[in-house]
Amino acid sequence: MNTNPDETRLAQWLDDELTGTDLTEMDAWAATRPEQLAAREDLRSFRNMMATNLPASQEPPYPDFFLSRVNQGIRDLQAAEAPAKTATAVSFWRSWMMPIAACAGMVLAFGIGKRSSEAPGALTVVPAATPVVYTPEEGVDAEWFASAGAGANVIVLEGVAAIPDSTDFSETVYVPTISEYDRTATREKETSDSAQQ
Amino acid sequence: MNEPSSEPSYPMPVPQDAAADESDEDFRLVALAQKGDMRAYDELVIRHRGRIYAMIRNMVKNDADAWDLSQDVFIKAWQALPRFEARARFSTWLFRISHNVVYDWVRKRKIESAGELNDEIFNREKIDSSARTAPAFVEAPDDALSSSELREKIEAALAKLSVDHREAVILKDVQGLSYKEIADVTKCSIGTVMSRLFYARQKLQTLLKDEYESR
Numbered sequence: 001m002n003t004n005p006d007e008t009r010l011a012q013w014l015d016d017e018l019t020g021t022d023l024t025e026m027d028a029w030a031a032t033r034p035e036q037l038a039a040r041e042d043l044r045s046f047r048n049m050m051a052t053n054l055p056a057s058q059e060p061p062y063p064d065f066f067l068s069r070v071n072q073g074i075r076d077l078q079a080a081e082a083p084a085k086t087a088t089a090v091s092f093w094r095s096w097m098m099p100i101a102a103c104a105g106m107v108l109a110f111g112i113g114k115r116s117s118e119a120p121g122a123l124t125v126v127p128a129a130t131p132v133v134y135t136p137e138e139g140v141d142a143e144w145f146a147s148a149g150a151g152a153n154v155i156v157l158e159g160v161a162a163i164p165d166s167t168d169f170s171e172t173v174y175v176p177t178i179s180e181y182d183r184t185a186t187r188e189k190e191t192s193d194s195a196q197q
Numbered sequence: 198m199n200e201p202s203s204e205p206s207y208p209m210p211v212p213q214d215a216a217a218d219e220s221d222e223d224f225r226l227v228a229l230a231q232k233g234d235m236r237a238y239d240e241l242v243i244r245h246r247g248r249i250y251a252m253i254r255n256m257v258k259n260d261a262d263a264w265d266l267s268q269d270v271f272i273k274a275w276q277a278l279p280r281f282e283a284r285a286r287f288s289t290w291l292f293r294i295s296h297n298v299v300y301d302w303v304r305k306r307k308i309e310s311a312g313e314l315n316d317e318i319f320n321r322e323k324i325d326s327s328a329r330t331a332p333a334f335v336e337a338p339d340d341a342l343s344s345s346e347l348r349e350k351i352e353a354a355l356a357k358l359s360v361d362h363r364e365a366v367i368l369k370d371v372q373g374l375s376y377k378e379i380a381d382v383t384k385c386s387i388g389t390v391m392s393r394l395f396y397a398r399q400k401l402q403t404l405l406k407d408e409y410e411s412r
Contacts, residue, residue: 008376011391018373046398047407050370053348054255057247060264068244071235073272 005029014040015047219244223287230411231278238278242271245291248372252292255367256299258356265308266302270295285381292382303360347408354404362397 005013005026012018012027014036030036059064140159144151223244228286229237249270254263281290355363361383368382369390370372379390 006305008387008391012376015369015376039215043398045371045372046402049347049405051373053351054367054371055251056371056373058251058254059266061260063243063246066264067239067242069268069272070275071239073236073268074238074275077272077276096323106402150292 010036016040016044067166201228211253220286224283227278227283227287230275231281231392238275241287245288246271248288249291249295249346250399252367252372253295253398255352255355255371256364257302258352262302266298269298273298285378286297289378289381290372292372292374292378293384296382296384299364300360320374337371350408352399352403354398358397358400360402362393366397367395 008069009018009022009026010156012072013023013030029056139158142158143156147154201406211374226237226241227242230241235264246267247292251265253270254268257263257266274291277294281287285293333398355366358366364383365379368379374382376387376390380387383390
């Protein structure tokens with residue numbers, strides 16, 4: 001190698017980065033240049049001092065906890081990304097489907113309106129429906145009578161078996177106590193008791 | 198003068214064959230992790246956390262911050278994993294993410310400490326040597342004791358470099374990356390890497406003159 005190497009190649013040679021023919025050529029070039037050989041040794045000495053005193057690899061403290069923290073960070077990241085994807089789907093719905101749905105709704109409303117305006121004759125008045133009384137037991141007929149004048153509603157049941165006298169209605173019907181029926185009753189009772197004392 | 202050997206005497210990072218095997222294994226694990234295999238990703242974290250933590254610790258000079266930032270690197274790497282193409286070594290790619298994480302941290306700290314007292318102004322190197330009021334400097338006994346460790350001296354000297362210069366030296370002289378890889382990691386040209394390394398080494402050699410010459 002007769003010509004001087006460029007700056008990059010010289011730096012790579014000084015830093016021991018060259019291999020193969022590149023290295024052979026540079027070594028041949030530097031063989032007659034003691035200042036370059038000395039500079040390389042100087043640099044090697046410096047790198048040696050750095051490499052032996054500062055570790056290239058050092059396990060972080062609590063390595064298992066370190067790994068679990070990384071895993072937790074990734075899970076948090078995935079959890080944060082999931083609602084974002086849902087939001088994207090919603091925004092897609094909002095941006096594209098909602099206008100289409102609104103247009104379809106308008107067309108439908110217009111069509112119904114047009115059909116009702118074309119309907120012949122005036123609107124018919126539907127009479128008030130008579131209440132239907134349903135009975136849970138087969139063979140029982142029920143009739144409902146209402147008297148506005150008397151202010152009474154009467155339901156007549158036919159076909160219901162006779163109710164025996166032994167039936168205790170208090171077991172089938174909830175009867176509120178006085179205090180439940182009238183919340184002031186207890187206080188009045190207490191007041192009357194204290195007055196008696 | 199002794200005939201200098203062609204073989205370097207300092208510990209080389211890893212032999213090329215071993216490095217190639219390690220890269221192959223990394224690529225295999227990356228392919229699995231890209232399909233969502235968390236065990237493969239755990240394996241990648243275990244394989245590389247030591248180098249990433251060491252690099253970041255040397256950059257930020259604080260164990261707790263280095264611990265947190267290293268985790269950020271692996272979480273960000275997981276996030277970016279679908280975009281990883283095997284054009285560079287996985288470790289170089291991780292160093293690049295580390296570079297971004299550390300620089301973001303430095304930027305944030307600069308913003309947070311804006312207006313606070315900058316203790317760098319008290320560095321003796323920044324005081325004009327001809328100043329009549331230059332304070333006398335006597336090393337405290339405790340400091341003298343602790344600075345007996347060469348590692349601490351090197352770390353203290355590294356702390357006096359700019360972030361760019363410190364990173365160049367750490368990636369080259371501690372992590373053993375090539376100029377091309379450092380350029381990829383730091384997103385600058387090889388010329389810039391060479392320049393940063395030259396000035397950083399020069400300053401470190403000056404700061405560590407006593408230790409350096411006694412070797």
